[in-house]
Amino acid sequence: MGSASRAVSCLCCPCKCLACGLLSCLCSILVSLAVVLGVVALILYFIFKPHMIAATVDSASLSQFALSASSTLSYDLNVTMTVRNPNTRVGLYYDDVQALALFSDQRFGYAPLDAFYQGTQASTQLSPGFRGTQLLQGDVTAAEFRQEQSAGNFAVDVDLNAKLRVKVWAFKVRGPKAKVTCKLSVPAPGAANASPFQPTVCKVWF
Numbered sequence: 001m002g003s004a005s006r007a008v009s010c011l012c013c014p015c016k017c018l019a020c021g022l023l024s025c026l027c028s029i030l031v032s033l034a035v036v037l038g039v040v041a042l043i044l045y046f047i048f049k050p051h052m053i054a055a056t057v058d059s060a061s062l063s064q065f066a067l068s069a070s071s072t073l074s075y076d077l078n079v080t081m082t083v084r085n086p087n088t089r090v091g092l093y094y095d096d097v098q099a100l101a102l103f104s105d106q107r108f109g110y111a112p113l114d115a116f117y118q119g120t121q122a123s124t125q126l127s128p129g130f131r132g133t134q135l136l137q138g139d140v141t142a143a144e145f146r147q148e149q150s151a152g153n154f155a156v157d158v159d160l161n162a163k164l165r166v167k168v169w170a171f172k173v174r175g176p177k178a179k180v181t182c183k184l185s186v187p188a189p190g191a192a193n194a195s196p197f198q199p200t201v202c203k204v205w206f
Helices: 002-012 014-048 139-151
Strands: 054-067 070-084 091-103 106-112 117-118 123-126 128-133 152-169 173-188 202-204
Touching: 014 117, 054 139, 054 152, 054 173, 070 091, 070 106, 070 152, 070 173, 117 123, 123 173
Parallel strands: none
Antiparallel strands: 054 070, 070 123, 070 128, 091 106, 091 117, 091 152, 106 128, 152 173, 173 202
């Protein structure tokens, strides 16, 4: 009875049956395409085995870091860091590279850096410098500054932001945005009780 009803329906409205057939065919094609793309992506992953970039701050020094009564920070911070591409089959382009310096979660320094390319398993040394003045907000920040100055070391964050492009053989594709966060303990200028700077491994986010 059901088959007879469908046959009658198709005889009465052949366009409806054609549309249903095309829709079913399109769905099958889309599902097959998704499966193929998934398999290809899985194969490429196991072939290239992409790894997250690595970054380390090798040195950091403050020749000036003073907070005025009006909460204006005068600073001169120099940093040397190494960024490494651990991949054996993937090259990386770094575009729109920016270095930021923060104290108590407030940005006080900004340094644009040149774009660069890293071949497989290559390392690049970067040397962002931050100098100038910046108004800091809040009494808590001023209290934290005085406390850390007395302790001999300042907790300073240095971030590195970049847009990545991935090179696989002769092909270049847009990659994710990378953010490198480095939490540093930098000796206060002229502090006799300061602990020497220790190389610091950074966290990388995508």
